Amino acid sequence: MGRAPCCEKVGLKKGRWTAEEDDILIKYIQSNGEGSWRSLPKNAGLLRCGKSCRLRWINYLRGDLKRGNISSEEEDIIIKLHASIGNKWSLIAGQLPGRTDNEIKNYWNSHLSRKIDTFRRPISQTPPIVFNLAKMDSVPSKRKGGRTSRAAMKKNKTYNRLTPKVKEKDNCIDSVKETTPWQPEQDDMVLDTWPQGGGMLDPSEEERGSCEERESRNSMPCPVVEREAEMVGPCEELENGMLSFSDIIGNELLLDANGNLTVTGNDDQKNYLVTSDSNSTKMDDQMEVSGNLSSNGESGNNAEWLPCSSSHSPISYFDDGRIDWDLEGSVLGQWIWEEQEDQVLSWLWDCDKGGDDLQNLGGEVDCERQKAMVAWLLS
DNA sequence: AAACATCCCAACCGCAGATTA
DNA sequence: TTAATCTGCGGTTGGGATGTT
Secondary structure, three states, X not given: OOOOOOOOOOOOOOOOOOXXXXXXXXXXXXXXXXXOOOOHHHHHOOOOXXXXXXXXXXXXXXXXOOOOOOOHHHHHHHHHHXXXXXXXXXXXXXXXXXXXXXXXXXXXXXXXXXXXHOOOOOOOOOOOEEEEHXXXXXXXXXXXXXXXXXXXXXXXXXXXXXXXXXXXXXXXXXXXXXXXXXXXXXXXXXXXXXXXXXXXXXXOHHHHOXXXXXXXXXXXXXXXXXXXXXXXXXXXXXXXXXXXXXXXHHOOEEEOOOOXXXXXXXXXXXXXXXXXXXXXHHHHHHHHHHHHXXXXXXXXXXXXXXXXXXXXXXXHHHHOOOOOOOOXXXXXXHHHHHHHHHXXXXXXXXXXXXXXXXXXXXXXXXXXXXXXXXXXXXX
């Protein structure tokens, strides 16, 4: 039997709520309390779906909602939590009093995800480079038209127009560093390094599905090589002040505490997942990758590059029964979350302290890199 | 001033887990 | 035990707002 509709849809009003409707809803909830959303519209005399009433109340009319812009501290929390748990907007919202999941979701989609998405860059054609992010901050966007983002307008009302356009590559690239490109051992490697809820708290391999599916789930660019290539020159893209985060990961990103970004390229447009060859530290190394937001295939941590799509992916290690890192769907994963949620979250809040926490989990955290990455994202 | 491009967010939709009868 | 219902969540979209050309 098909699922019954949440409410009788015929004759119900849709679209923006009017002030009168808001008043009715507020008064009704004030006198009757929340809940019984299905019967609320009828009882309150609203021509709205109960679901719509609930949403309106939760996201807009509740008294304890915080108005105004997302603060940098809140943004910091959002970034850190999203890097850890992915699109769990309600969970993230739970850490931000007065903010709703919808608000955070919108903020992520309109501000933060774009920041990361525009960080894209072609992988192969450039020599290894070091970017001075401090300089990049001052590099204007190359947009041709359209509306300036509100965030940008808030930050700088002379946005774009009064800022001289950067023409010289040297303005955005501090130096070119020659390194020996790392050669992959396998040709069919697929990157899965973006810590979209991943790395640390990734669902099982089966649930991960295709790249597109994961992109859809996470609202994040999937850094898989078969993605449409965005072929722009190194500085052309840098004029946007951003690189693809996934590209950076794929190119062996090194982000130091000063915000300098080192990218050592690989020349076959392959991206990789780094993991350890030590079973006992699989989970921890994943944490390190996601926490540090950097990977180095030559790291001395017994690291080896493995295709995440293969049976050797770190996730598959979990699936092998050694550990199931499914956040909600497994006993062990549930245990980890329940028992060590505080540790994980405290690591997110306080890097200095979190190092110890993660040590307890068997991992290592490069706090300086984490801080630098967050600082950059907030820039 | 008009057309166009883009941003942004409120609201909708469908799904899934929890609860109830 | 099962179906119906409720509730919450995450993805998506419509359209107003606004900057650029």
